[in-house]
Amino acid sequence: MNYDREFLTGTVGVLILSLLSERAMYGYEILQEAERRSASQFQMKEGTLYPALHQMERAGFLKASWRDSDTGRARKYYALTAKGRRHAESKRRQWDAISAAMRAILGAEHG
Amino acid sequence: MNYDREFLTGTVGVLILSLLSERAMYGYEILQEAERRSASQFQMKEGTLYPALHQMERAGFLKASWRDSDTGRARKYYALTAKGRRHAESKRRQWDAISAAMRAILGAEHG
DNA sequence: CCTATTGCCTTGCTCAGCAAAGTATCATAC
DNA sequence: GTATGATACTTTGCTGAGCAAGGCAATAGG
Numbered sequence: 001m002n003y004d005r006e007f008l009t010g011t012v013g014v015l016i017l018s019l020l021s022e023r024a025m026y027g028y029e030i031l032q033e034a035e036r037r038s039a040s041q042f043q044m045k046e047g048t049l050y051p052a053l054h055q056m057e058r059a060g061f062l063k064a065s066w067r068d069s070d071t072g073r074a075r076k077y078y079a080l081t082a083k084g085r086r087h088a089e090s091k092r093r094q095w096d097a098i099s100a101a102m103r104a105i106l107g108a109e110h111g
Numbered sequence: 112m113n114y115d116r117e118f119l120t121g122t123v124g125v126l127i128l129s130l131l132s133e134r135a136m137y138g139y140e141i142l143q144e145a146e147r148r149s150a151s152q153f154q155m156k157e158g159t160l161y162p163a164l165h166q167m168e169r170a171g172f173l174k175a176s177w178r179d180s181d182t183g184r185a186r187k188y189y190a191l192t193a194k195g196r197r198h199a200e201s202k203r204r205q206w207d208a209i210s211a212a213m214r215a216i217l218g219a220e221h222g
Numbered sequence: 223c224c225t226a227t228t229g230c231c232t233t234g235c236t237c238a239g240c241a242a243a244g245t246a247t248c249a250t251a252c
Numbered sequence: 253g254t255a256t257g258a259t260a261c262t263t264t265g266c267t268g269a270g271c272a273a274g275g276c277a278a279t280a281g282g
Contacts, residue, residue, distance in 0.1 A: 028260050029260095105129065106126070139230080
């Protein structure tokens with residue numbers, strides 16, 4: 001199923017922050033992990049992810065560090081800062097509330 | 112709780128279509144109904160709703176008709192067309208899938 | 223009479239996400 | 253030896269959703 005892209009607005013942020021709450025990851029890994037866990041429903045675009053990471057780093061939510069992988073290629077890992085962790089929790093709570101409110105409104109017809 | 116507006120992108124469409132799936136409503140009524148059902152979590156703005164209604168009407172999803180209320184003030188009622196009904200179901204399915212995918216990705220940490 | 227509420231509408235802005243492209247390394251196959 | 257595809261990061265320019273902030277008009281109530 002293809003989503004209208006509009007649905008994704010906002011979700012990208014929570015998604016990144018939530019994944020990084022578990023462990024530090026590099027960009028490409030985030031793309032794959034999101035796709036894997038959602039059974040390919042989400043296919044975040046690079047032009048969406050990388051600028052978002054940079055912006056969150058500028059905002060002080062993330063700290064980046066280069067590490068070499070075993071294959072020799074360099075990877076840029078992103079880890080949550082303390083500030084970022086608080087922000088992640090806040091965003092997560094917002095998402096939960098939003099989807100609960102949506103259920104309350106839509107639920108009347110279906111289930 | 113205040114939401115970052117970004118979260119609302121896309122939800123507005125499903126919301127309107129879903130409410131109108133139940134019965135024809137006028138703009139102001141949609142605003143109030145959404146706020147009421149979500150326990151004031153959603154406060155859709157007029158500058159968001161009305162242009163959205165017009166756009167959906169142009170797209171052939173809605174049919175508008177003026178009716179006088181008992182107070183004498185005219186109200187513009189919007190009803191789904193057949194095309195709009197199909198569109199509403201599609202959007203609704205998309206939203207369900209999106210929130211399921213989000214649960215799959217986010218659920219790992221919380222519940 | 224004045225203010226709040228109902229009820230509709232519009233213009234101009236911001237900013238998220240995308241498309242599309244570029245750079246570079248490595249593995250595999252031919 | 254070289255083409256192809258995956259890995260991995262980045263940028264520029266565009267579109268379009270939602271908002272802020274206003275305006276218009278009728279009614280109700282103090």
